[in-house]
Amino acid sequence: MSTNNQPLWQPSKDRVAKARLSAFVKTCDRPCDYDYHALWRWSCENPEIFWDKLWDFAGVMGEKGDTVLENSPHMMDAQFFPKGKLNYAENLLRKTGQETAIIFRNEMGEEKMLSWDDLRAQVACAQGYLLEKGVEKGDRVAAFMPNCPETLIMALAASSIGAVFSSASPDFGVQGVLDRFGQIEPKILLGTNGYYYGGKSFSCIEKMNEIVANLPSLEGVILYDFIPAPEDKITFEHETWNGVLKAYEGHTLSFISLPFNHPLFIMFSSGTTGVPKCIVHGAGGTLLQHLKEWILQCDINEGDPVFYFTTCGWMMWNWLISALAVGAPLLLYDGSPAYPDMNVLWDYTSRHNCVLFGTSAKYIDAIKGRNIHPARDFDLSALKILTSTGSPLMHESFDYIYSDIKSDLHVASIYGGTDIISASFGIGNPWSPVWRGELQGPALATPVNVFDDDGKSVEEGAGAGELVCTDAIPSMPIGFWNDKDNAKYKHAYFERYENIWHHGDWVEKTKNHGLIVHGRSDATLNPGGVRIGTAEIYRQVEQVESVEESIAVGQNWQGDVRVILFVKMKEGVVLDNAIRKDIRDKVKKGASPRHVPAKIIQVQDIPRTKSGKIVEIAVRHTIHGRAVQNTEALANPEALDHYKDLAELSA
Numbered sequence: 001m002s003t004n005n006q007p008l009w010q011p012s013k014d015r016v017a018k019a020r021l022s023a024f025v026k027t028c029d030r031p032c033d034y035d036y037h038a039l040w041r042w043s044c045e046n047p048e049i050f051w052d053k054l055w056d057f058a059g060v061m062g063e064k065g066d067t068v069l070e071n072s073p074h075m076m077d078a079q080f081f082p083k084g085k086l087n088y089a090e091n092l093l094r095k096t097g098q099e100t101a102i103i104f105r106n107e108m109g110e111e112k113m114l115s116w117d118d119l120r121a122q123v124a125c126a127q128g129y130l131l132e133k134g135v136e137k138g139d140r141v142a143a144f145m146p147n148c149p150e151t152l153i154m155a156l157a158a159s160s161i162g163a164v165f166s167s168a169s170p171d172f173g174v175q176g177v178l179d180r181f182g183q184i185e186p187k188i189l190l191g192t193n194g195y196y197y198g199g200k201s202f203s204c205i206e207k208m209n210e211i212v213a214n215l216p217s218l219e220g221v222i223l224y225d226f227i228p229a230p231e232d233k234i235t236f237e238h239e240t241w242n243g244v245l246k247a248y249e250g251h252t253l254s255f256i257s258l259p260f261n262h263p264l265f266i267m268f269s270s271g272t273t274g275v276p277k278c279i280v281h282g283a284g285g286t287l288l289q290h291l292k293e294w295i296l297q298c299d300i301n302e303g304d305p306v307f308y309f310t311t312c313g314w315m316m317w318n319w320l321i322s323a324l325a326v327g328a329p330l331l332l333y334d335g336s337p338a339y340p341d342m343n344v345l346w347d348y349t350s351r352h353n354c355v356l357f358g359t360s361a362k363y364i365d366a367i368k369g370r371n372i373h374p375a376r377d378f379d380l381s382a383l384k385i386l387t388s389t390g391s392p393l394m395h396e397s398f399d400y401i402y403s404d405i406k407s408d409l410h411v412a413s414i415y416g417g418t419d420i421i422s423a424s425f426g427i428g429n430p431w432s433p434v435w436r437g438e439l440q441g442p443a444l445a446t447p448v449n450v451f452d453d454d455g456k457s458v459e460e461g462a463g464a465g466e467l468v469c470t471d472a473i474p475s476m477p478i479g480f481w482n483d484k485d486n487a488k489y490k491h492a493y494f495e496r497y498e499n500i501w502h503h504g505d506w507v508e509k510t511k512n513h514g515l516i517v518h519g520r521s522d523a524t525l526n527p528g529g530v531r532i533g534t535a536e537i538y539r540q541v542e543q544v545e546s547v548e549e550s551i552a553v554g555q556n557w558q559g560d561v562r563v564i565l566f567v568k569m570k571e572g573v574v575l576d577n578a579i580r581k582d583i584r585d586k587v588k589k590g591a592s593p594r595h596v597p598a599k600i601i602q603v604q605d606i607p608r609t610k611s612g613k614i615v616e617i618a619v620r621h622t623i624h625g626r627a628v629q630n631t632e633a634l635a636n637p638e639a640l641d642h643y644k645d646l647a648e649l650s651a
Helices: 015-016 021-026 036-045 045-056 090-091 116-132 149-160 175-185 207-211 243-245 283-297 315-326 344-351 362-370 395-405 484-492 532-542 577-590 616-623 637-643
Strands: 100-106 110-114 139-145 164-168 189-193 193-196 200-203 220-224 261-266 278-281 305-310 331-333 355-362 385-389 410-413 415-417 421-427 448-451 464-469 501-509 516-518 547-557 558-571 600-604
Touching: 015 021, 021 045, 021 283, 036 547, 045 283, 045 637, 090 149, 090 200, 090 283, 100 116, 100 149, 116 149, 116 243, 116 448, 139 149, 139 175, 139 207, 149 189, 149 261, 149 331, 164 175, 175 207, 189 207, 220 243, 261 283, 278 448, 283 315, 283 421, 305 315, 305 344, 315 331, 331 344, 344 355, 355 362, 362 385, 362 395, 385 395, 395 410, 410 448, 421 464, 421 516, 448 501, 484 501, 516 616, 532 547, 532 558, 532 577, 547 577, 547 616, 558 577, 577 600, 616 637
Parallel strands: 100 331, 139 164, 139 189, 164 261, 189 220, 305 331, 305 355, 355 385, 385 410, 558 600
Antiparallel strands: 100 110, 193 200, 261 278, 415 421, 448 464, 464 501, 501 516, 547 558
16 A cells, blocks of 8 residues: 555566657657656647657558647647548558457357458458448448447448448437437448347347437448347348448458548537537547557557457547557457456456456446455456546555556556547556556646636645646547537537636646546535535545445535435445444545535435446436436436435435
């Protein structure tokens, strides 16, 4: 366990010297003193030099043009490589041969592998299909699919010809899919006949029937048989995936050279407070940002197998597939991380010599609570870095990773979002130590700061404030879909502070040059007018052994706000006054008296998004009798029923 002057982990001198970041710095005409914070400051002050050097170092296939950054009086209008041209798919498919490009395992334990040549051949078939259907630059191609090779194959086929790709996972409800795809009007839909989860198979045929019937823009549908054929009747015209591969076998793969900022992906906000926003990301900005993070921040080399537990409805899927551009094989998994038991992901990744293991903080907390010991039970000798995102990684989870997963491990709690299709607001780096409870810091060339309510910078160690980005980065959205005059885009990020990106998170800078994320700023609690982050409460509650999970919200009460803590207890445990006292004592001692909840109430479930984030705002709306506008965005919308009309909240 780290103390104030002792980190949990420090990279060896040899590891630092061999890091790809060290090789990169030598190309930048500046001394390599292995001081990451100093390098970060330099990169933020010299973005043109940094991004120009990164393009060359990463070997981007394309034309840079003669301008790296075209500044604008308005940050949101800045243009990187305005004369540059490239193709995202071409960069991801640069490698050829019979070495493994993709390994896939489903929940039944079935695995399949694709070589780089296999991958290119299947992308060529999908491209042939799209071209015959008349898909052109700017047309949308959508996927309602599991996290399997066919989904990324279609994404690459679409981007190879300049089409715009968007995806949703098959656990989404019909309305959730239509709320997303209905706005962007796809011409082609790739859909699944079903999926596995928790040892069961679920048919998606009825969902597909409704989705196709309500997307009049569709001119072609491909159905992929992910599970044995369900008995449900198919009511839409379609082609099968295997039929497409057979029909277009031998098609010659080609790539269209496109402007750097040509649209690549349409991502969606979580949609828990309304219809999801359609966030458009450009090909060049996405590629360059992801290359930076995979190569410089995560130190991934060609041939290093990488894994992220994600669905196709989460931004981390888009981040993961870009690792192909580094020549890194992808380990794809679809299904429950707990079936047949909580060791399944460790078995899969250890068998294939995983170098980077990516997951959510919730997963780490879950295996910690179930006494899973990967270090004892699996060969993790290849594992070099573990990344965690989705929510803050608790201090005790850092301890667990180093004691029960691997002691010599770069643990990178990473932070960004769908908004920037990356983790550049807070990420790891191979030079710096890892401190308990902290993100190592912002990514290179990402000028992150923390502001108080007056727009002044909060000093390191001086408390929390609003996370901002003070200058443009390549992976900012190129806009929102159908957003006249960029009005929604500006409202989302640029209204709080003049010409500065306001991310909406409550964050603290540490004296180690790191970051601590305390939660969404619109979900922060304000008892007595003092803002406190919910993550500070969760960290203390997690230490109460009988509590499985918790969620804290503010309730308007007698002209003030009081903190309400809802707890989901472990199986067979009933919340009593002794447990309540234990919780309050731990919160008071570990956080502050202001953090102590006024009410602690047991609930059967805690609502979360499809990507696993707990939804404090939805709970806050519910306890105040306000409607949650889009429950389709939730993985378990029925959980909100537990928060309605609670007698405990009326006194």
